[in-house]
Amino acid sequence: MALPAGTRDFLLGGKHALVIGAEHPVGRVAAVSLAEAGAKILIASQEAGTAAAMKETAKAVEAAGQKNVPTQVQHAVIRADLSATVDLTIRKLGGLDILVTALDNPFYAPADATNDSDFDHVMEDNFKNVWMACQEAGRVMLQRGGGTIVVISNVMGERGVPNATLYCAAKGAVRNLVRALALEWARRGVRINMIECGWLDAAGSAQNSSDEFAEKLVKYLPYRRLMKPEELGGALIYLVSPAAGFVTGESIAIDGGLLCRV
Amino acid sequence: MILESFSLEGKVAIITGAGRGLGRAMAIRFANCGADIVAASRTLAQLEETAAAVRKLGRRCLVKPTDVTSSAQINTMVDAAIAEFGQIDILVNNAGIGEESFGKRIEKITDEDWRAGIDTNLSSQFYCARAALPHMVKRKRGKIINVASGYGLRGGKHNYMYACSKGAILQLTRSLALTYADDNIQTNCIVPGIFPHNAALMEFFKGGKFIPVGRVGEDEDVGPLAVFLAADASNHVNGELVIIDGGGLAGGITPTGVAPANSN
Numbered sequence: 001m002a003l004p005a006g007t008r009d010f011l012l013g014g015k016h017a018l019v020i021g022a023e024h025p026v027g028r029v030a031a032v033s034l035a036e037a038g039a040k041i042l043i044a045s046q047e048a049g050t051a052a053a054m055k056e057t058a059k060a061v062e063a064a065g066q067k068n069v070p071t072q073v074q075h076a077v078i079r080a081d082l083s084a085t086v087d088l089t090i091r092k093l094g095g096l097d098i099l100v101t102a103l104d105n106p107f108y109a110p111a112d113a114t115n116d117s118d119f120d121h122v123m124e125d126n127f128k129n130v131w132m133a134c135q136e137a138g139r140v141m142l143q144r145g146g147g148t149i150v151v152i153s154n155v156m157g158e159r160g161v162p163n164a165t166l167y168c169a170a171k172g173a174v175r176n177l178v179r180a181l182a183l184e185w186a187r188r189g190v191r192i193n194m195i196e197c198g199w200l201d202a203a204g205s206a207q208n209s210s211d212e213f214a215e216k217l218v219k220y221l222p223y224r225r226l227m228k229p230e231e232l233g234g235a236l237i238y239l240v241s242p243a244a245g246f247v248t249g250e251s252i253a254i255d256g257g258l259l260c261r262v
Numbered sequence: 263m264i265l266e267s268f269s270l271e272g273k274v275a276i277i278t279g280a281g282r283g284l285g286r287a288m289a290i291r292f293a294n295c296g297a298d299i300v301a302a303s304r305t306l307a308q309l310e311e312t313a314a315a316v317r318k319l320g321r322r323c324l325v326k327p328t329d330v331t332s333s334a335q336i337n338t339m340v341d342a343a344i345a346e347f348g349q350i351d352i353l354v355n356n357a358g359i360g361e362e363s364f365g366k367r368i369e370k371i372t373d374e375d376w377r378a379g380i381d382t383n384l385s386s387q388f389y390c391a392r393a394a395l396p397h398m399v400k401r402k403r404g405k406i407i408n409v410a411s412g413y414g415l416r417g418g419k420h421n422y423m424y425a426c427s428k429g430a431i432l433q434l435t436r437s438l439a440l441t442y443a444d445d446n447i448q449t450n451c452i453v454p455g456i457f458p459h460n461a462a463l464m465e466f467f468k469g470g471k472f473i474p475v476g477r478v479g480e481d482e483d484v485g486p487l488a489v490f491l492a493a494d495a496s497n498h499v500n501g502e503l504v505i506i507d508g509g510g511l512a513g514g515i516t517p518t519g520v521a522p523a524n525s526n
Contacts, residue, residue: 006294007268009486036264179512186474186509198498222443227498233264234495243486246455246479249512250505257443260436260501 009243013038017098017240018089020076020133021046023053025202025229026152027102031057033233034240035064039098042089044072046103046129076103076129082136090140098240099137102152103129107167114166126153126170127177134181138190146189150239151178152232154197155255175251182249191248193239198255201226223256267495271296274347275492276340278330278390279357281308283459284409284484286315288354291485292492293321300343300350302328303357322347330357330386331378333393340393349401352492353394355387355431356409360424361463367420376423383427387434391449395442404447407491408435410503412455412511432503439501448500450491455479455507472517474509 017034021027022043031043041061045054051073058069070092074081089096105125109118130151141147156164157171175194182192199217218224235252238244253259275292279285280301286308289299293316301309301316301323309325316323324346328339343350360379363371387408398404413421414428431451438449457479458464470478487506490496505511 003265004269004271004294004296006270006291006296006489007265009291009489010265010268033264182509183474183513187476191475222440222500223498224444231498234267234490234493234497235499237264237268238486238490238495241486244506246475246483246508247487247504247506248475248509252499252504253502254498255500255502256498257436257439257448257500257502260439 010237010241011038012098012237012241015039015097016089016093016095017041017100018044018086018096018137019100019102020044020085021102021104021152022057023047023050024102024104026104026197026200026232027100028057028060029229029233030100030102030152030236032060032064033236034098034100035061035066037237037241040093041066042070042072042085042092044074044076044085046076046125048073048075076133077124079132079136082132086136086140095144096137096140097147099133099141099147099149100152100236100240101130101133101149103133104154108164110163111165119166122166122170126167127173130174131177134177134192138181138185141190142185142188148240149190149192150195150236151192152195152197154200155253155259157196158253158259178251179249186248191245193244193247193249194251195232195235195239196251196253196255197232198227198253198258200229202229221256221258222261227254227256264495268489268493269296270352270489270493273297273351273492274300274343274349275352275354276300276302276343276350276390276394277354277356278302278328278386280312281305284454284457284481285354285356286312287481287485288356288488289323290315290319291489292352293319293323295489295493296321297352297492298322298347300324300326300339300347302326302330302339304329330390331381333389336386336389337393340390340397344397350394350397351403352405352407353390354407354409354488354492355390357386358383358409360427361459363424364418364466365420368422371422379423380427383424384430384434387431391434391438395447398447399442399445402446404442404445405492405496406438406447406449407488408449408451410451410453412453412505412507414453415511416514435503436501443500448496450496450499450501451503452484452487452491453503453505453507453511454484455505455510457481457484470508473507474513477508479506479508
């Protein structure tokens with residue numbers, strides 16, 4: 001059955017998208033959703049040594065309809081890597097209209113047991129890489145007349161969590177980066193928004209670290225379940241589509257209402 | 263497929279304030295995405311125009327003139343919606359007044375002005391939610407979309423009723439969201455920035471030249487956001503405020519919201 005005509009507002013045919021952090025479940029969903037909406041994608045990793053996971057993402061994007069998914073295994077905190085990935089996107093796809101970052105590396109430790117090297121890693125893996133990706137892709141978008149960026153982060157950018165002080169600080173920094181950059185580029189055709197995930201039901205997520213914590217957490221959530229990565233697809237497609245042309249500097253939380261509660 | 267999750271095929275949406283402005287724009291977008299519409303507001307002639315546009319898109323539209331400050335009239339409207347369509351999937355609480363009161367000094371605001379504003383902007387949303395929720399709870403599905411304003415998040419000089427009623431809508435959204443999560447009902451809030459609907463407001467907002475993206479909002483900007491919040495695409499989004507304001511509320515601590523070097 002044909003889809004109603006109005007859903008065409010969300011088609012991304014002719015758009016070129018770079019997804020960084022595509023080895024993660026969240027980045028994979030982002031890439032697949034964009035491909036389903038008709039964009040052409042290049043996928044890049046957050047970290048080196050992720051070829052197997054990246055291959056899996058490439059296969060999923062292919063299943064969504066894109067033949068030959070260009071794939072770049074890189075380290076997203078190295079300037080030269082990001083710059084090369086952006087160049088490759090232009091070369092392989094012919095443009096760069098959409099950047100999605102799914103950059104994340106959770107860190108849990110008491111503040112009094114956290115050292116300076118931890119600080120650098122947490123900030124690099126959650127914040128500095130987002131900043132650099134926005135800069136590198138943004139420069140190209142500004143030159144080429146515009147584009148749109150969605151930064152995928154999580155609800156720890158909005159609230160505090162004990163024993164996750166640095167991680168919360170990094171996510172909070174990302175949240176305000178998006179506000180300020182949105183203002184800076186608003187009149188130059190680049191929109192930038194965020195998606196803040198709730199507690200994720202995905203391998204490698206923090207709640208899997210302790211069964212006891214996971215059990216208590218789930219009872220605390222308004223829907224009494226974790227967020228599935230697939231549940232971010234709709235917000236992503238809305239935010240990157242031209243139909244969201246008046247939305248910038250904003251974040252949409254996919255948390256079932258968690259941020260509403262006391 | 264992701265685009266399917268934006269379809270409203272087979273769904274029924276009540277929209278208050280559907281006779282003009284954002285309400286009409288949402289009605290038309292919803293219809294274009296496959297929904298049937300219950301159009302409610304005070305003025306029949308305006309509702310008929312919206313209904314004509316909805317029907318032109320091949321969807322049904324029930325026109326129901328309603329004074330949204332009257333819970334009795336709202337209950338009647340919801341009953342009529344059920345009688346006509348048998349279900350309510352989406353409630354858009356959009357009716358509102360009071361932008362013309364901006365700048366009115368506190369001593370000039372009568373008790374009646376205050377109450378009429380609070381009743382239209384805030385109580386109407388409570389009454390509509392109260393009337394529609396049992397029908398959503400029964401089917402364990404539903405979407406409530408409340409329309410607030412940037413003035414729900416920030417204050418304004420000589421802006422009392424409007425800022426208070428819109429701020430309260432954010433809280434109504436959050437409490438409905440938490441309460442009805444168990445019933446698979448999502449309540450979210452659209453927070454529009456500057457959408458001037460007449461020349462006087464355009465003048466009041468200086469044509470929107472301080473808005474970061476460099477333009478005011480157009481009614482059509484809100485339609486796709488409402489579709490997202492009404493559709494399965496937003497099934498884990500709940501209690502959320504989505505600001506649609508050209509970037510204004512991301513800033514505000516400098517005069518224009520953009521860096522001095524880039525300003526106007």
